[in-house]
Amino acid sequence: MADDRPRAAFDHWRLLAAIVLPALILVAVQLRGADHPTAAKLDDVELHAMAAPVQPRTITVALTGEILPHPSVVEHARRFGAASGRPFDFAPMFADVRRLVRRADLAICHLEVPVAPPGTPLSGYPVFAIPPEVADGIRATGWDRCSTASNHSNDQGTAGIRATIDALAGAGVGHSGTARTRKEAAAPSIVDVDGIRVAHLAATAGFNGIPPDEPWMADLIDLHRILADARRAREAGADLVIVSLHWGIEYDSAGDVHQRRLAKTLLDSRDVDLIVGHGPHVLQPIERFHRKYALLSVGNLVANQGRERPSTYDGVVATVTFTQRPDGRFRAAPPVVEPTWYDGTTGHVWRVRTALKDPSAAPLRPELRASLQRTRAVLGPYVPRR
Numbered sequence: 001m002a003d004d005r006p007r008a009a010f011d012h013w014r015l016l017a018a019i020v021l022p023a024l025i026l027v028a029v030q031l032r033g034a035d036h037p038t039a040a041k042l043d044d045v046e047l048h049a050m051a052a053p054v055q056p057r058t059i060t061v062a063l064t065g066e067i068l069p070h071p072s073v074v075e076h077a078r079r080f081g082a083a084s085g086r087p088f089d090f091a092p093m094f095a096d097v098r099r100l101v102r103r104a105d106l107a108i109c110h111l112e113v114p115v116a117p118p119g120t121p122l123s124g125y126p127v128f129a130i131p132p133e134v135a136d137g138i139r140a141t142g143w144d145r146c147s148t149a150s151n152h153s154n155d156q157g158t159a160g161i162r163a164t165i166d167a168l169a170g171a172g173v174g175h176s177g178t179a180r181t182r183k184e185a186a187a188p189s190i191v192d193v194d195g196i197r198v199a200h201l202a203a204t205a206g207f208n209g210i211p212p213d214e215p216w217m218a219d220l221i222d223l224h225r226i227l228a229d230a231r232r233a234r235e236a237g238a239d240l241v242i243v244s245l246h247w248g249i250e251y252d253s254a255g256d257v258h259q260r261r262l263a264k265t266l267l268d269s270r271d272v273d274l275i276v277g278h279g280p281h282v283l284q285p286i287e288r289f290h291r292k293y294a295l296l297s298v299g300n301l302v303a304n305q306g307r308e309r310p311s312t313y314d315g316v317v318a319t320v321t322f323t324q325r326p327d328g329r330f331r332a333a334p335p336v337v338e339p340t341w342y343d344g345t346t347g348h349v350w351r352v353r354t355a356l357k358d359p360s361a362a363p364l365r366p367e368l369r370a371s372l373q374r375t376r377a378v379l380g381p382y383v384p385r386r
Helices: 005-035 037-051 071-084 091-103 134-141 157-170 182-186 223-235 257-267 359-382
Strands: 058-067 106-111 145-147 174-176 190-193 196-204 240-246 274-278 286-289 292-295 300-302 314-324 330-332 336-343 348-351
Touching: 058 091, 058 196, 058 274, 071 091, 091 134, 091 300, 091 314, 091 336, 091 348, 106 134, 106 240, 134 157, 145 196, 157 174, 174 196, 196 223, 223 240, 223 257, 257 274, 257 286, 257 292, 300 314, 300 336, 314 359, 336 359, 348 359
Parallel strands: 058 106, 058 300, 106 145, 145 174, 196 240, 240 274, 274 292
Antiparallel strands: 058 314, 190 196, 286 292, 314 330, 314 336, 336 348
């Protein structure tokens, strides 16, 4: 039988080393910390970082219906302005949704129509020109940027495109979908939100038969170009790519096959994460393709298209939360939809569910209930029950 004493002695020294060496290392670290406080602090930070689990990054994006100031809407802004000492003040009409908009990490609106160039009179349908003060109202409410590509983008020609972007830029609001220069058109629209870089693209199905002087001034919907722009945005460092599309059939609450086909194809790309639609002026369903979401139409936020079309007063503040996965990509949770309703009589946008509990809004309850019912009929699974 072999002698086990040498192995026993080895095991004894190995056990002793396992106990003593860590203790000696700890003493050395403490002594070094005593001589070098900064080093000790760094050690503590490093040890804590090693022990703490890595939290996935998240970002919330708020998306809202069309800002479409018909003359009656502009007149309300003039009335609000008289009270605040300004020519026009659009902020009061958005006051009830301001908290929701500001709560998001990134808020995106859709400005349907152009600002009037200097010296140009204000006008409504079919060729719009609205006050530049709309940009101040957008910023005061909390929107960070707007899509500006629509069938009305070129209503005032090149001067209108420039005036719209100038007004937004002057108010500190970003934009996507139109451009003043070729260089501006070529630059990816990327915003940094607490270290998460979000690209925002926008395009429209047409310009009511009045195309811009140069094709780069306003983006048309083109599948290959959108995919190429999304790829360039990724290469420029974008973590997320959101695409705003002005499309669909006016006053159609169902959405059509062309919208769904395009949305499915775009979301099949690894470079596109979310689609938000405008143009029909009414709410349309939210579709899910390739585990991503397409909000076919988020309706109108402010517009006055006639009482015979009650659905055109319905809109939403849709909030989408993205969470970073272990592979670094971001994935969206189901959108949460807060219904809105524009009161054309007073010029206020109401958060429908909270307004129904507000005693001051009691006279509006029949219309608010009808609006909520219409919104639930289209977007029921995404509207909170409480």
